[in-house]
Amino acid sequence: MFGRSIYVPDNPAWVGGSPQSIHEQLWAQGRRRRLQIRAGMAAAALIIGTWLFSLPWGLLAAIVVAGADTLWRWRERAASSVWRKGLRGERRTARVLRALVEWRGYHVLHGRKIPGRGQVDHLVIGGAGVMLIQNEAVPPEMQMAEYRGKLYIDERPGAKVATELRETAEQAAEMLRERLGREVPVEPVKVVYGGDLQRGLVSAEGVTMLRAHRLPLWLRNRRVRYTPEQVTEIYEAACTLPISRQALFVR
Structure with missing residues (x-):
């Protein structure tokens, strides 16, 4: 078909009827309602501030309330931007790792293949393991939480999600063991874009789910288990893992 690129695959998020397309339509339809709510909150702040103090203070209160609501809506919108574009977030995570993690002595490999388990977005190797x-981008309304050690997604058990990620990490650990001749545990982590992630970090069923911006602090708070020499040895072994095509796009 003319007008379509043979190099860039079609993005399902841009097709009419997709969840992203419906979300955009609902967001546009709700614009007037959001403005009405903001105006009502600002008016209430103006009245209360004027009654309690004076007109200038009332005007200041109205501006602050309107600005706070605008900022909150913007953050809400920005949080779902990766999902709305039909992306998974691997490039954003790669930038975070490059800017905030690699200079701390960590080695990062992007886009590696684990035979039988598919593609791995990133392998982070450092003193902490x-x-x-x-990476995964999810709809804004999706809820992810931990309860009594179990993972729940939209109030339903998330055991399947945890098992798939955990098994991929176990397969990666097995490949490193074959190359090094000793056990090297690999910890499964999922960086989530969008959705409602309980307290910004959920750890359950052997899997950690968190926001990209929390990765550096999360890594820094972990105990050191490898010396620099051991880190280099593990990194060199990991470099022999097959490279996927994705590695060309996240650098």
Whole structure:
């Protein structure tokens, strides 16, 4: 078909009837309602501030309330931007790792293949261990939480999601063991864009789910288990893992 690129695949998020397309339509339809709510909140702040103090203070209160609501809506919108574009977030995570993690002595490999398990977005190797990181963008309304050690997604058990990620990490650990001749645990991590992630970090069923911006602090708070020499040895072994095509796009 004319007008379509043979190099860039079609993005399902841009097709009419997709969840992203419906979300955009609902967001546009709700614009007037959001403005009415903001105006009502600002008016209430103006009245209360004027009654309690004076007109200038009332005007200041109205501006602050309107600005706070605008900022909150913007943050809400920005949080779902990766999902709305039909992306998974691997490029954003790669930038975070490059800017805030690599200079701390961590080695990062992007886009590696684990035979039988598919593609791995990032392998982070450092003194705190080896972390296998996968990215996922989810709808804004999706809820992810931990309860009594179990993972729940939209109030339903998330055991399948945890098992798939955990098994991929176990397969990566097995490949490193074959190359090094000793056990090297690999910890499964999922970076989530969008959705409602309980307290910004959920750890359940052997899997950690968190926001990209929390990765550096999360890594820094972990205990050191490898010396620099051991880190280099593990990194060199990990470099022999097959490279996927994705590695060309996240650098």
